[in-house]
Amino acid sequence: MDDARRRFLKIAGLSVLGLGIKPVTDAVATAGEVEITSSPNALKAKRWAMVVDIKKCLKAKKGCKECVIACNTTHNVPEFDNPKDEVKWIWLTSVKHAFPDQESQYAEGYYKDTLQDLPFVVLCNHCDNPPCVRVCPVQATFRRADGIVMMDYHRCIGCRFCMAACPFGARSLNWRDPRPFIKTPLNREYPTRSRGVVEKCTFCDERLAKGLQPACVAACKDKALVFGDVEDPNSEVRELLRKNPSIRRKPQLGTHPQVYYIL
């Protein structure tokens, strides 16, 4: 009797030991570990920002829209015929619309004569305190650590709270399936959006990940758009902001826009 009990305990003990070892042998057996990293070429910053040097954007008067076309082509931005359906990532607008609160009868003279009534390039300001992020009920839009206000189109439910919250009109809803309305050659490297999803400029996060400048910045031959890290005191954007007076759109709203304009 005792002998059988002894044998049973021995076998049971060995079995337990064997089970305990299994995860260890399993770990050794698998070849490698899955690793998820950002690409080594990716551009990184503490705080991405853009400077628009309006004085250099003189061709806009002659109908230059290189930045807008580059963006629309890169991101398959649709072009709806009805202005109510309009989808905009980066676009040109009048001073009156870009800076409604900076108007004075004398400043108008400056815009008219010195800036020759140039249209202004406007886009998502990637605010430091983005109201669109605060109101999104599903966290489809969020602020990345490097300041980019991103969209997760997968999660967007199309409630348009963000559009109501954004004081810059930088967000657009796809009221209809956008695919038939993509007028630029289709970029097969980038997705389109679907109906019922809000879209906007993402500072070309997909290009930054590859080590490229945003499409609009790369497209501007006059270097009117400059993109970089404002937290880096040696960056080009900081250099421009140090040497020139700059303004931002609607700063009194406290959203801390990160697109700066040099007039």
Added chain:
Amino acid sequence: MYNSGKIIIGIIIFLVLATFPFWFNRGVAQAPPKLEVGTQEKQCVESTPFMKANHMKLLVDWRDYVVRDGKREYTSTTGKKFDMSLQNTCMKCHTQKTKFCDRCHDYVEVAPTCWDCHIAPVEPGQAQQAKALRSSN
């Protein structure tokens, strides 16, 4: 019970009709679809059994890493590195969506919404697909 005859006959007819698909197809196995992988590479991102069972989870994980964390590089258990992109990695190799993805998805009756936004590759013999993408849809 009033009208028991009619009620019982009614119940029997109902049961026969409701279970019709089950006994009509009894013993007939629906043939699984023949998939044409059509890839150049021998090995997918992970092993084939893993991909068969977990590709949907892998893609959802990839999506979250890319969109939420901005991390786009995947080092698989084979040690190879991949750009985490459905459109630019998966579909560049799996170029026959209709003969691979769709056949199985149709068979198991799932309708993933990936293609509402992500652009499917143009398949040989389907050169008009690119045009169709614009006109129809």
